[in-house]
Amino acid sequence: MAAFRNIKSITQISKLFNNAVSNRTVIPANTVLAIRNLSTTKCLGGLMEFFDDEKNWGVNEVKTGKSWSIDELRIKSNSDLHKLWFVLLKERNMLLTMEEESKEETRLFPSPERIDKVEVSMDNLEAVVKERNKAYFELETGETGERKVEEIMGPFGLPVQHEQEEYLIPKHMNAEWQKKHVHDVDNADVKKFVRLYKEKEMREKRQQQTRDFNHVIGLLKRFPDMDMEALKAKYPDVDIDKAKRSRKCRGHFVPK
Amino acid sequence: MSTRIYPLYQRGGPQLRVFLPNFWMKLVRPQQEQPPNVVQFSCSIEMTKFDVKNYLEKIYGVKTVDVRTRIALGKTKRDLVNGYVVKEDDIKYAYAILPKDEVFKFPNLFPKEVEESQKQEEKSLEEAKKIYNQYVDRNKDRPNVPGWFSI
Structure with a gap:
């Protein structure tokens, strides 16, 4: 989860998506594509999506493929990545639900490595989105668009990395903030x-x-x-x- | 809907869009008995009631009438060897209330194994009965003779 925290603002990603949509090339309908389209499972609908397939209930092993690698994700379009994210999110929720219930019933949770695989895929996907976002921002503004980090003196007299954030009132005008964030280093x-x-x-x-x-x-x-x-x-x-x-x-x- | 940093909202600013939400939700078996249209979830601790409602509606297509949340305090234990206190994580529970006519029953996820283990128990019981009957039969005509005494 820590990897998710230092992420750029989401409007930046939205710009990226809009940009990608406008630049997409149109492929004629009769062209045979060598790439396989993103396949999604049939929507079972509703709350039963929180549970695994019924044939996997109570079994000792569920065979699965590998996680999505960065190189595989790099060749996907932004909208495909966006769809895949929700597939992975639902899969993770399903696995967590099954794991929790197995724990409650003191039974075996089959193939627990599935959770790791999904999480690795999600990390990779996010890395690819971040990469594209960074490239776009460097091209457009000359900056990375990442959250800015500055080194400030912490409360214990040691330098700490401070991730900057937005404030409605500037620091020098905000008496309340100044009262709260006083570090008496001369103590x-x-x-x-x-x-x-x-x-x-x-x-x-x-x-x-x-x-x-x-x-x-x-x-x-x-x-x-x-x-x-x-x-x-x-x-x-x-x-x-x-x-x-x-x-x-x-x-x-x-x-x- | 996620743990990322968003731009501060000011009047006239754009509506907040969440592109890659990273919150998780688990559907859990309710600890207390609930009405048939109430579903219990445990979810990311940062999630608000509105987040839960939107999450279910937009991602899973589940309409909810109301959502209630609570944070359950993690249990504290004392370490047996060194004596320090260990605390488990707090858990946020969300109770999603479905429309009145909808019913959700938590499924039995381990149906096969239960039957198998029951069958096995019955089998071993039958076998024990059989052996006991044999023993009783053998010792019918010689009371008070220890079990190991036999030709």
Whole structure:
């Protein structure tokens, strides 16, 4: 669900749909198309759509295909994607209903991977829509059209990523908002917290450096003819010459 | 109808259109007995009554007269080993009231297996009866002899 949250406004998508409809090429009716049209199941209608096919009730396994991949979705038109979204949404609701009832009855829910497949398909579909939206906006306005993110100082004196949103009244005129969103960074407690936090970060960094250094010594001891370039690339913070000079680095043999 | 960010509505602005709603709804077996035209759902916690009504009407084609919602508090438990408190998620339940003449009965989703297990139980009971009768028959003429004593 977290993937769904940082999404552009929906009017932007609506523009995208309108645009796509106007640009669609007209195919003559007698042309044989190599592509298969989007097939949907027959509408059973009403609330029974929340349940699986009756032949799948009480079985141990339901065989299904794979989820929709991004490449398959990219070649679909916007209206097809829009229809497919609702097919997937209904499928997910159906699977969740069946899962819940199976749990209630303490029975086996057949093929639970179906839920994952549907969710992967929905994520992929949304990624494709986002992609098209972004391309459209970059072409039209030069911006991505995504929700803007800025870095602000949080209540604990640490920088946090803030997703911008719309306000009816500007911040500098909105006394109520200002009262609510005051972060007293000069507070003694905040200062103490930041100091201790930074101290902890520094300590962790130093310990990691020491660990790496000792590890490099061990490596040099066991493999004296190893590739120094690769070692340097893997441990850029370690002073290899210093490690070589270390007493611990010398093996248990007479040096040549 | 979804958890996305929409532009703020101001007078004269366009009507809100939801293109890819991501709310979920589960049809659940009602915990308490309900009138025949009431259907219970559990749904995304952000959904309002209007959302539920529109969701059912536009996506499933189910007309509702009224929708009522409640949020059930998740149960809290104490961890057996470490003693901290664990809370389950809250659940939003929606009660959709269908028109008066419509009836919805929650179907039995596991009809086959129940019959099979009942048959199996009956079978094992019959077998137990048979063995007991054999035992009684064998020991008719020799009372107070333990069961293992036999030639």
